[in-house]
Amino acid sequence: MSSRxxxxxxxxxxxSALCTTVGLDIRLRKAVSRLGHVRPTLVQSKALPLAITSGKDLLVRARTGSGKTLAYCLPVLHKILEKKGGDNVNEEEEGDDEGGNIRAVILVPTRELSTQVQKTLLSLTYYCRDDVKVAVLSSSSGGGKGSGKRGDVAAAQQEAMLRDRPDVIVxxxxxxxxxxxxGTLKKLKTSVESLVVDEADLILSFGYSNDVTEIMKSLPKIFQGYLMSATLSDELQSLKRVILHSPAVLKLEEEDELNANSSSKAALSQFYLTIPxxxxxxxxxxxxxLGLLKGKGLFFVNTTDGGYRLKLFLEQFHIRxxxxxxxxxxxxRLNIIExxxxxxxxYLIATDESTDVNSSKKDGDDDDEGGNKKSHNKKRKRGSKKDSEYGVSRGLDFRGVSFVVNVDFPPNSKSYTHRIGRTARGGASGVALSLVEAESEEQLEALQQVQESQPPLPSGSVGVGGGGPSNGDLRTATGDDEDMSEDEEGKQSDKSQFLAQPSPLEFDLxxxxxxxxxxxxxxRAVTKVAVRETRAAELRAEILNSDRLxxxxxxNPSDLQLLQHDRQATHVSKIQDHLKNVPKYMLPRGMQVAATRKRRRKKVRRNDSSRNNNSDPLQSYDAGGVTLDGVAGGVTLDGVASGADNNDYDPETADAEFFDDGSGDGGTPKEAKEKRIFMDTSDGTGKSASGRNAWKEKRNKGKFSRSSKKGRGKL
Incomplete structure (x- = not known):
C-alpha cells in the first residue's frame, strides 16, 4: 500500500477498524486481510457504513481506480452471509432451478469486466466458498454468421451453472x-435482495438502457441498490429514479482533490502533441x-485495421x-489481458470501436437522442461480426500501466476520460499522451472540449513525465494591459495560475x-495485404487452438491439413535484424541516452615483479670457455675495420679491442672472453631487446618509478 x-x-x-465498526463478517475480514488491504479508500470508508450499518441505497460517483468494486462487493456478500446465518433451515426449501436462490445481481457493461468482478468475489469468499456461489452470465451470441450453434452451447453451459443454485449473478x-x-430465472422477483449497476454511464453508452428497464420488471420492488459511475448525466439521473430509493450520494470530486493537493504534483500527467x-x-x-515512454503502455486506436497496422509497424523494430x-x-481476449x-x-494495442467511434461526435448528442438511438446502435452491432459486449476503455484492471497513448484522438471528452483512466490507478503516477492531427478540425474541436471538461492544474505542477509547458505558455491574455479593468486583471491572473489539461508537450519535431x-x-512494408493476412492468421490460430473444434x-483431418497449410503459407513481412537498435549517428542532440561505460579488465600483476633475465639469451652471453686462439690465425676480416688495410690487421689487438669494456683497464683477452657481456645500464642487467625496460624507464613505471628511486636513495 505504500505506492498508493x-x-x-x-x-x-x-x-481492520472499519470492518469492526460496521460489523463485517469475520470471514470477509480475513479475506480482506489476506488480500493485503491496510487502509480503505475514501469511497470505501464512506460507503461501507452507509451500506452495511444503515442499509441505504448508494449512488457513488468516483473516477476509476478509486475502489468502487470493493465498496459494493463487501456489503453484498455480508448481507448474503448474514441472511444465510439466520435461516439455514429454509435455504434448501427455497432454492430451486428457477432463480429462487439468487440474492444479488451485479450488472456490468462488458464480458471482460464481468470476469474481473467474478475474480474479486472469489477472492473475497476465500473462507466461505461453500456458503456463497458466484455465476457469470453473458449474451449467448456474439453476432455474425455461424454463431447459432455456439450460442446454443453457451446457453446450455450457463443453464447448468444456474442449476448449481448460485447466490450472486454477474x-x-x-x-x-x-x-x-x-424462463430460466422466473423467481428473481421473490429472491433478489441487492442490485448493483457498475459503470452505469458506460452501460448507458452501450445502449442497455431499455434492457435495464425491462430487467427491473422482473425484480422485486424493494431491494438495496448500488449505482456506480465515473460521471453523472441527465440520463443517469433518470436511471437513478428507477433503481434507487432515497439514495445516499457519494461524490469524490476531482476539483476537491486538486485543491487539497495543489502543492504536490498530479499523479496523472496529460499532454497532447499536434502533428501531421x-x-x-x-x-x-x-x-x-529512446525511452521517453517507459514501462507498460496502452495504445488506443479507433479501428481494428489501425491496431494491426501499428502492431506490424512495431514488429519491424523488434517491439512486441x-x-x-x-x-x-x-x-x-482474457488470455491477452492476463x-x-x-x-x-x-505494449497492448486496444480497439474500442463500440465505445468510442460509434458514440456521438459531440458531448451533447447522447442526451438529446436518448435511449432510442442507443438501442438502435446496439441492434446494429449485434448483426456485426464483432462482439457486442466488448469494451476495454473502462472498468478492466490493467496492472502497472505507466502510460496511455491516444494514437487516434477520441471523438469526445467522455471517451477521453474513459481511456486515460487505465493509468494512474490506485494513486500511482502515470502519463497520458494524445496525438492530435494538425489537419483535422474535428480533432482540434474535440481537444478543446476535453480541455474544458478536465480540471485544470496549477502551472507549477506540470512537468511530470518529462516536458510540460512553462508557466506562461497557456495564458489567455490578448489585449493591452492598459485597457484591462481591475476585475479583468484579477480574473486574468487567476487563469494564468492554472493550465488546461491536457497541456501541450514542448517538443521540437x-x-x-x-x-x-x-x-x-x-x-511501406505495412500494406493492406499484410494487415489482412495478419488478421486471417490470428483467426486461423484461434480455430486450430479451439477445444470445441x-x-x-x-x-475431418483434411480440414485440419488445409488450415495448417494456409498457416505455413501465409506471407509474413521479413523483420530485419539491424532495425532492432538505433545507430548513434541518428540520435539528435539532447535526446541521446547516456552511454554505459564498460569497465576495463584489471590487469593481474605477477608476484615476482623482477624479470628473470637468466632465461633471456639476449640479456646475457657466456663464452663457455671457448677462445679464439687458433681461429684468428690465418683468418682475416676483410672490410671489418673501416679505413684499415688488410696488412695492418693484428689478431691480438683486434681481440683486445673487441673484449674491451671501455673502462680503460687493459686486461688480457682471455679474462675478457670469460666475462659476461652487458650493456652499460643503471642496474647492470642490460637492455631488453623487446624494449620493455625502455618503456618503463620512459614512463617512470615499475622499478623506474619515483617511489622506487626514493627507496634506493635512502638505502
Whole structure:
C-alpha cells in the first residue's frame, strides 16, 4: 500500500477498524486481510457504513481506480452471509432451478469486466466458498454468421451453472435479459435482495438502457441498490429514479482533490502533441526506442485495421505488442489481458470501436437522442461480426500501466476520460499522451472540449513525465494591459495560475528528421495485404487452438491439413535484424541516452615483479670457455675495420679491442672472453631487446618509478 497516493486513501481509518465498526463478517475480514488491504479508500470508508450499518441505497460517483468494486462487493456478500446465518433451515426449501436462490445481481457493461468482478468475489469468499456461489452470465451470441450453434452451447453451459443454485449473478444486461426471457430465472422477483449497476454511464453508452428497464420488471420492488459511475448525466439521473430509493450520494470530486493537493504534483500527467498524420509513426518510434515512454503502455486506436497496422509497424523494430479487439473470442481476449498483466509483453494495442467511434461526435448528442438511438446502435452491432459486449476503455484492471497513448484522438471528452483512466490507478503516477492531427478540425474541436471538461492544474505542477509547458505558455491574455479593468486583471491572473489539461508537450519535431527515412521505409512494408493476412492468421490460430473444434478436426483431418497449410503459407513481412537498435549517428542532440561505460579488465600483476633475465639469451652471453686462439690465425676480416688495410690487421689487438669494456683497464683477452657481456645500464642487467625496460624507464613505471628511486636513495 505504500505506492498508493494519500489522496485516494483515508488517512484516519484502517480496514481492520472499519470492518469492526460496521460489523463485517469475520470471514470477509480475513479475506480482506489476506488480500493485503491496510487502509480503505475514501469511497470505501464512506460507503461501507452507509451500506452495511444503515442499509441505504448508494449512488457513488468516483473516477476509476478509486475502489468502487470493493465498496459494493463487501456489503453484498455480508448481507448474503448474514441472511444465510439466520435461516439455514429454509435455504434448501427455497432454492430451486428457477432463480429462487439468487440474492444479488451485479450488472456490468462488458464480458471482460464481468470476469474481473467474478475474480474479486472469489477472492473475497476465500473462507466461505461453500456458503456463497458466484455465476457469470453473458449474451449467448456474439453476432455474425455461424454463431447459432455456439450460442446454443453457451446457453446450455450457463443453464447448468444456474442449476448449481448460485447466490450472486454477474452478468451483462443482455445476458441476464436472455435468461429472463427464456424462463430460466422466473423467481428473481421473490429472491433478489441487492442490485448493483457498475459503470452505469458506460452501460448507458452501450445502449442497455431499455434492457435495464425491462430487467427491473422482473425484480422485486424493494431491494438495496448500488449505482456506480465515473460521471453523472441527465440520463443517469433518470436511471437513478428507477433503481434507487432515497439514495445516499457519494461524490469524490476531482476539483476537491486538486485543491487539497495543489502543492504536490498530479499523479496523472496529460499532454497532447499536434502533428501531421504522417508523423505519428515517427513520434511513436522515437518515444519508445529512446525511452521517453517507459514501462507498460496502452495504445488506443479507433479501428481494428489501425491496431494491426501499428502492431506490424512495431514488429519491424523488434517491439512486441498485441492487439485486443472485438473480433477475438472472449477467452482469447482474457488470455491477452492476463499475458499483459503478468508482463509477457509491455505494449497492448486496444480497439474500442463500440465505445468510442460509434458514440456521438459531440458531448451533447447522447442526451438529446436518448435511449432510442442507443438501442438502435446496439441492434446494429449485434448483426456485426464483432462482439457486442466488448469494451476495454473502462472498468478492466490493467496492472502497472505507466502510460496511455491516444494514437487516434477520441471523438469526445467522455471517451477521453474513459481511456486515460487505465493509468494512474490506485494513486500511482502515470502519463497520458494524445496525438492530435494538425489537419483535422474535428480533432482540434474535440481537444478543446476535453480541455474544458478536465480540471485544470496549477502551472507549477506540470512537468511530470518529462516536458510540460512553462508557466506562461497557456495564458489567455490578448489585449493591452492598459485597457484591462481591475476585475479583468484579477480574473486574468487567476487563469494564468492554472493550465488546461491536457497541456501541450514542448517538443521540437525537427529533431526527428534523422529518423524519417528509416521509419517511412519500414512503413511501406505495412500494406493492406499484410494487415489482412495478419488478421486471417490470428483467426486461423484461434480455430486450430479451439477445444470445441478438436472433435471436428478428428472427424475431418483434411480440414485440419488445409488450415495448417494456409498457416505455413501465409506471407509474413521479413523483420530485419539491424532495425532492432538505433545507430548513434541518428540520435539528435539532447535526446541521446547516456552511454554505459564498460569497465576495463584489471590487469593481474605477477608476484615476482623482477624479470628473470637468466632465461633471456639476449640479456646475457657466456663464452663457455671457448677462445679464439687458433681461429684468428690465418683468418682475416676483410672490410671489418673501416679505413684499415688488410696488412695492418693484428689478431691480438683486434681481440683486445673487441673484449674491451671501455673502462680503460687493459686486461688480457682471455679474462675478457670469460666475462659476461652487458650493456652499460643503471642496474647492470642490460637492455631488453623487446624494449620493455625502455618503456618503463620512459614512463617512470615499475622499478623506474619515483617511489622506487626514493627507496634506493635512502638505502
Amino acid at each position: 497516493n494519500e489522496k485516494l486513501l483515508d488517512p484516519n481509518e484502517t480496514f 452478468s451483462t444486461p443482455a445476458g441476464l435479459l436472455h435468461h429472463i426471457r427464456n 498524420k504522417k508523423d505519428k509513426n515517427i513520434v511513436l518510434y522515437v518515444f519508445l526506442k 505488442s498485441a492487439v485486443l479487439n472485438a473480433e477475438l473470442p472472449l477467452r482469447s 499475458q499483459f498483466n503478468i508482463g509477457n509483453f509491455d 525537427n529533431e526527428l528528421e534523422g529518423f524519417r527515412y528509416r521509419v517511412e521505409d519500414v512503413s 478438436s472433435s471436428h478436426f478428428e472427424e
